Amino acid sequence: MPRGQFSKRADQCDTSALLNLICNCKGFWFVDPKVVREVIRSRNELMHSSEFHMSDDWMRDFQSSLKCFVLQLVNQNPQMETVARQIDVMLKLDLSISVDCRDGVEADSMCEASPSADSVRQWEAELLQELLQEFLHTPAEDEDADAPDTEQLTTLCGFLEANKDLGQRFSAEIQLLNSRKAKGGGGGANEEV
Known part of the structure; x- marks a missing residue:
């Protein structure tokens, strides 16, 4: 070095x-x-x-x-x-963020002409939280096409663990997802985070 x-x-x-x-x-x-x-x-x-x-x-x-x-x-x-x-x-991946302020969004910060880096990070964290909750609350027995598979869970967990700040913020969710992965299931409607 x-x-x-x-x-x-x-x-x-x-x-x-x-x-x-x-x-x-x-x-x-x-x-x-x-x-x-x-x-x-x-x-x-x-x-x-x-x-x-x-x-x-x-x-x-x-x-x-x-x-x-x-x-x-x-x-x-x-x-x-x-x-x-x-x-x-x-x-x-298309990582562009589009905010339509005509949808009745209450938070003024989301309607900025040029969002700050902090606003974008906050939106990303909220989107990740929604995605994690969706994975955690999808029943493993569901055979629907939109049920998360093991590869999606592995990719998401890997991404969160590779980004230390996100890994710390979502550590409880990562543990639940990893335990589900180990059991071979996608989500679970009965577990809360």
């Missing part, structure tokens, strides 16, 4: 540190440092933007450099194919 961080283990590092490790470590000889630097540059632009708002062109460039980077890892380690698919699914 650069700048005296040689005692750190990979599981103690954030994304930025891991990208720097890959870029500087001779053990990653199979990865083109230019590609890694491009991913680092994109990551820094996003993380240092005041509104986390990037243009469509920026997003296309980022997707291209990220796919190129992941492809180099997949070529060396076929197990990375699963990660590549997960990243591809994530990059195809």
Whole structure:
């Protein structure tokens, strides 16, 4: 690790540190440092933007450099194919938020012309809470198409656990979902969180 961080283990590092490790470590000889630097540059632009708002062109460039980077890892380690698919699914998600203030929304903060990052985080947390409640209160016996399956639960739990703030906020729900997953069921109408 650069700048005296040689005692750190990979599981103690954030994304930025891991990208720097890959870029500087001779053990990653199979990865083109230019590609890694491009991913680092994109990551820094996003993380240092005041509104986390990037243009469509920026997003296309980022997707291209990220796919190129992941492809180099997949070529060396076929197990990375699963990660590549997960990243591809994530990059195809439409994460735009549209608020229609004509629907009688009472909260004035939701009708801001340009919502703040805190407002967006609050909306995201509320949406995640609704999704978790839906999963937790869907009977496992339901054969409906909209009943959550084990893969959806695994993906959601993995996402929440990978994001420490969300993992802490929804720890009780994650425990219930994990216990349901272990039992092989989706949701349960009788359990409360």
